[in-house]
């Protein structure tokens with residue numbers, strides 16, 4: 001290969017759409033440069049090789065959270081993941097644990113449903129796209145990409161697990177309730193499928209592209225729940241010890 005020829009990478013891309021008997025993988029050879037991202041390459045495939053490839057993106061700069069997928073088995077934002085350094089064969093798959101809508105696009109309804117009980121809507125009022133939407137507000141830092149839920153080994157086996165992003169949102173609510181009821185938040189997470197279900201794998205914090213560190217938030221929730229229990233027990237003990 002001469003120096004001015006681009007390096008070629010083989011993308012092995014998960015394909016599935018409603019009605020297919022089973023998923024399959026299609027292979028595409030793509031030219032890459034040192035700054036080519038996975039999303040660049042997939043958009044190139046769609047433009048030049050297969051216009052039916054389904055994927056989702058918006059901002060192109062790690063801010064909207066819509067381009068989450070697994071690349072060589074790891075949850076990433078495709079728009080900021082460079083192909084250089086990932087090898088000559090790269091496997092691209094949708095996020096895990098959510099129904100596939102088409103190819104690399106999953107249904108995020110389960111992710112958003114988990115966040116619902118926080119009572120904290122998702123997008124800042126100032127970011128509201130349409131006035132007819134209900135009053136929405138964003139949990140700071142989290143870009144709602146769902147990478148943490150896809151990477152979480154507990155979520156993979158327990159569909160009722162609240163999951164890292166929702167628990168991190170709960171932790172943030174306790175820090176700054178802004179109208180939320182802390183007792184209700186604690187009641188929500190103090191559950192076998194809540195803060196206690198985490199196995200401390202820390203995969204969520206590993207993959208989070210926004211520095212939320214959900215695992216640390218979950219450990220903080222546990223400490224708070226234990227502290228509250230101990231002070232309730234101490235109060236009970238004091239009352240019983242009174243003559």
Ligand code: SF4
Nearest residue numbers: 142143145146148208
């Ligand atoms: S906590 Fe991090 S990984 Fe999880 S949805 Fe929010 S930004 Fe994404």
Ligand code: FES
Nearest residue numbers: 059060065067079
């Ligand atoms: S396209 Fe917005 S985060 Fe990747």
